[in-house]
Amino acid sequence: MTISVRLRHRFPGFSLDAAFAVPSRGITALFGPSGAGKSSILGAAAGLWRPDACRITIDEDVFADTDAGVWLPPERRRAGIVFQDARLFPHLSVAGNLRYGLRRAPPNGALAPIRFDDVVGLLGIGPLLSRRPHTLSGGERQRVAIGRALLSQPRLLLMDEPLAGLDTALKAEILPYLAALGAAAGRPVLYVTHALDEVMRLADQLVLVEAGRVLAAGALSAVAERADLPLARRDDAAALLEGRVAEHDRPRELTRIAAGGAGFWVPLVDAAEGTALRLRIPAREVILAGRAPEAISVHNIVAGTVRQIVRDPARRTVIVTVALTAGDPGEGALLARVTPDAVARLGLVAGAPVLALVKSTAIEVLR
């Protein structure tokens, strides 16, 4: 089951030629710099503007196919849209806004209905129901907008930088709701953002957009670990590993998390054994070694194989992808930013065995 988008359009001074296909589940982030065309792609998926040529499908539903002359208007796509500026109806109360889409929702068919009380509980907006939109804070408004979109019983959710207008504290307030949302609603989400931390926390799949083109699309960790993408050249480049809590060592105040075919010790995590977690391991925090050093504070020394070595000439550094389990691509990999000299001294080439040293305190535990 797939969300498939292919579109071409010529704007004055900018051309959009984007194509990607991702599984129609979880949260798919459209990530890229401002002006890359992410919002245009989302708008076309919503039906709010019409590209010169496009084919947009979700599972068996065809939203648009210009070759076949198909163009569903937005009101018939059942795409729950959440805009950056919440766009609540000022003449309706919060409850009136929430019910606007609910009242117009067609029968659900195979999908389980999304119930009013559930959404209100999930988003914590019960106390706001009788309020008017202009009396709400930015974060509250955005939560109501998300609830309104969910209650329209959408086929999928389209979110256009829903957190971009909010300050850090408000973002932190809404992020957990968003993370809970994909799972709770069981609807796929296309999520446009230019904030990498939102991608790292929320996304299951990543579509990398730049200058109107799609550079890469796929599972978040698989895209993040590619050394040849601009993502890996960022200062905050990091590998992502999906894992589970394996064991707690309470006397030593450590937790071991099994992820990507290896085990990582991190400072004690407050989560039961077996809990699914996501690890974010920054590229510049990873040390590569030929032999295991002794008497060192680093807890995590994991064996791997060099998969990719890409130079970043602008910074005179090299980005190395280290696959954690040899011969099993996609299982898990780390990114390491090192110097060309280090690569030469260690004799790193694709396929060479290598040890990756990761400080337990450098690992960020997400979710």
Added chain:
Amino acid sequence: MIRLTLLVAARAVLCGLPLAVLTAWALARLHFPGRALLNTLVHLPLVLPPVVTGWLLLLLFGLHGPLGALLHQWFNVRLVFTSEGASLACAVMTFPLMVRAVRQALEAIDPGLEAAARGLGAGRLDRFVTITLPLAAPGILAGGVMGFVMCLGEFGAVITFVANIPGETQTLPLAIYAALQAPGGEARAASLSLVSLTLALIGLFLADWPARRLNRMLGR
């Protein structure tokens, strides 16, 4: 005669305002051939001398005019020299200002809200009724009340089209005019003018107050 004036004005607004809303909506939201022509036509009474507008109405709606003859033959409706005709003249004269007021209100609505309603499954008519109309309500109301107050004072087009018949087409301003024409009518003219002033002031107050309330409800 005051009752007649209020009746003429109320009828003019009740018939004219819905049409003004539709026209304003079409001008603000639709792109169709002849849009500029419609815009010009709507604004014509604003720039024509009222006596010319009245005369044109006479040509169109007179018993031998193309529209007047049809109305008379099919519906047995006569507009010349009747209070209904006075309402028509008032409606035509105030139409451009009502359209302008409504159009301004429509153009002030964030188009993003209508896009949001589309995404939530609302079709064109649904959006118009549930989003556009309520949001434009203060402007529509203000346009209606302003139109009403202006109808109370319409003179040139009315007297040209339906003449000055006491009890039938003699509205307040026409009565004031008649009083001034009669020898020793100043006192009557003065008292009628006072009535006219009072009505206008009440109208202006009524226009302002509910619009302000509505705007507060919308958080403006």
